[in-house]
Amino acid sequence: MSSASPKPLLLDAARVAGLLERIAARIGARHVVTDTADLAPHLVEGRGLFRGTTPAMVEPSDTQEVAFIVAACAEAGVPVVPQGGNTGLVGGQMPFGGLLVSLRRLNRIRDLDPVDLTVVAEAGCTLHQVHEAATAAGCLFPLSIASEGSCQIGGNLSTNAGGTAVLRYGNMRELTFGLEVVLPDGRIWNGLSRLRKDNTGYALKDLFIGAEGTLGIITAAVLRLYPAPRSRATALIGLPDPHAALALFRRLRDVAGDALSGFEILPRFGMETVLKHMPGTVRALAGDHAWYVLAELSSTRRGDDLSELAVEVFAAAFEAGEIEDAVVAASEAQADGLWRLREALSDAQKFEGGSIKHDVSVPVSRVPDFIAEAARRCEAHLPGVRVCAFGHMGDGNIHFNLSQPVGMDKADYLARWEAFNRIVHDLVAGLGGSISAEHGIGLLKRDELPLYKDPVALQLMAAIKAAIDPAGIANPGKVLKRD
């Protein structure tokens, strides 16, 4: 496996005890959690790749309390590690000796304006909570990721979350107008701007988004809403290969324009894995297809008939021999059923043994070549490995996952993670791609990053980190190595 939990920091016990006492006096002793059983779920992440350690988890209730905690930690020289819903996939939310700061009590929607199309949400709001608030006001908050029920806005911001709606609406950075941040020395930056245009200095908001807590703790944000779509057409298409999928993508983009709001791809192995293991999933196309595309059109325009438009496009694509079959959902329930086939895939893979995962991106035009060549190299490296390349093809973002050969020992298989990283990431780099399209760097890819990132970019990142967090207490050892 490419990951190992780092040795925890050794801190002076008396110093830590004094710190916890100070914090307890300010936020209440019951919000300084030290009980092992209570801490346990916060010290292991979803895939079990890392196990954290911490003297305590503190639960501030507002920005001022976060600032107090961070200032106290800065004074005591104790690192702070923010944690949201603990759904991150690269270990960024795991503490290794530092104080764990839970944002869950900062969970207020401070404001929502349906004319300006903005919502001000605190970091501990779940994504689902923001979706609900937007929907209640006739609006859409577009960010759509599988963990929406438990992930929190602060984590979405810190990892610049992506997902299935990026194609049309952009990722978290593009969905954010302003931020409130507690800096590593406890100062509060109030950058809760609601403005569409503001050219008064450096792009601080963009810097903190995606910094994975290494530059401070985001406590609230002004998020961008959109009018809720009035119509939607969801379709599942069977086709021979990713080249055909690229042709279909271009055809849909050409005819439907901005209405194209989702374009996901999955292979036969992925589809069969979902249908085999995931309750409530139903085969939507009768025939057998090597590849599937889930496409969505949506529009806020009054009087649109997107299903008709979709059917027209698929008829033409069928005529041209690009696609083998297609079904357009006839109801919202059917549309949800089609989406479930795609969204259940990450969970379904767990039933097929060890899975070695890569979250990569290449220019959209290179996706078919990337998938073909990466599969060829991986199968040559380990005959029997089962390639499951799926994801956000419209963004060039492929989750290039590899399920173990049937019957192989899981641990033996996972021991090859490094070797597969080298194969997949070398190819990605050669195509001008990224080794982390949407999950971030955290700890999982920290030591991989210098192999592929421009060295000057890394030097700039280190200089910025040192300028904003000179004492190195903000989530140290994540993204960048400690000095």
Added chain:
Amino acid sequence: MSSASPKPLLLDAARVAGLLERIAARIGARHVVTDTADLAPHLVEGRGLFRGTTPAMVEPSDTQEVAFIVAACAEAGVPVVPQGGNTGLVGGQMPFGGLLVSLRRLNRIRDLDPVDLTVVAEAGCTLHQVHEAATAAGCLFPLSIASEGSCQIGGNLSTNAGGTAVLRYGNMRELTFGLEVVLPDGRIWNGLSRLRKDNTGYALKDLFIGAEGTLGIITAAVLRLYPAPRSRATALIGLPDPHAALALFRRLRDVAGDALSGFEILPRFGMETVLKHMPGTVRALAGDHAWYVLAELSSTRRGDDLSELAVEVFAAAFEAGEIEDAVVAASEAQADGLWRLREALSDAQKFEGGSIKHDVSVPVSRVPDFIAEAARRCEAHLPGVRVCAFGHMGDGNIHFNLSQPVGMDKADYLARWEAFNRIVHDLVAGLGGSISAEHGIGLLKRDELPLYKDPVALQLMAAIKAAIDPAGIANPGKVLKRD
């Protein structure tokens, strides 16, 4: 006037001579311009607010030459001031003793990909050149500003340019995937990523965009293209006041959705000034209206009839008593004629004497109240002042310009710039707005910024500047004061 050219830096003459000799040996003596007449047009900006001084203007031909120049300047302790088309409105492109670096010879389109919808352009390409390249490939590069014939991509990036298409497509930052930058010590950061999704560290691209040359010199960028719109509907609407304009904006957004791609406002005084002074402009609405809106719908979708949609919306708005009259262009030529009424306004104002200008933004919902209250306060301060509040209402960005009272001495009038700044900017700040929506800070608003910007934000900016440009040679004294 709120501006005064700072005292030029005093540099050791022998040191400068040695530096110019080194540079001439590398890039050719004819590209080290010292002739006073040749330099003159580069040392005064459009509004004549500042006059620059420089030992020479150097004209590198590629990124390596820019890096050589910057490294040599860093060694000699001589500041570098990049200049594009010299169309900036806040003095950011003016040197005050430092070396002027013209980017005009870096004017290659390195690549254009109509599938990935990207164009790689060097900093010295004019915006018009990029428009032409995009159009030739059946694509659109959406940035639309009045100076497109002469402004350059490097300047557009450094000022995070805005304009009339931001409503639909975003400003320059959102239109950029990657950058190539020469840092203040001569290192080259190659960040020419073409990726839609890339979460491998801090948002360096966003930091350099809008930094106005204070963190280095941008030499090339990967810009984002869109499919060219297939249909367009352009309309001019007469209405009683900005409240009615806001109602119309909401109505159009509701019915047309993403197709709403422009929403500009101008007052009767602005319209009459254009019709009086600007050749080739024609009155488009017969009646007399206190306010006008220029609205544009556009779409890439096949088979759209946006004129029909527009007429429907205006009929409903007329029925509701929100608008007084409307005309929808029946041809591209008519549409261009309507746009000219709006775009000629900045130039037309020059014929009405001194103009004191503010480029501000507030949340869209506050625009009507802002315009009314700012006009009231300014008219109370100086009876007879003629308010010309116009611009990008859909973005909340108003150019709140004030033409002098008829017959007043121009210099006496312009001496009130500071007083009007205080009136307008105080009001903007109270509404959560920005004192520079799209023009940037440069020198013009540098000393105004600390009055309104969060102090922690300014501290962060200073820390970042010190980290990336510790010697302080990158366009010093712009955006931030020198220490």
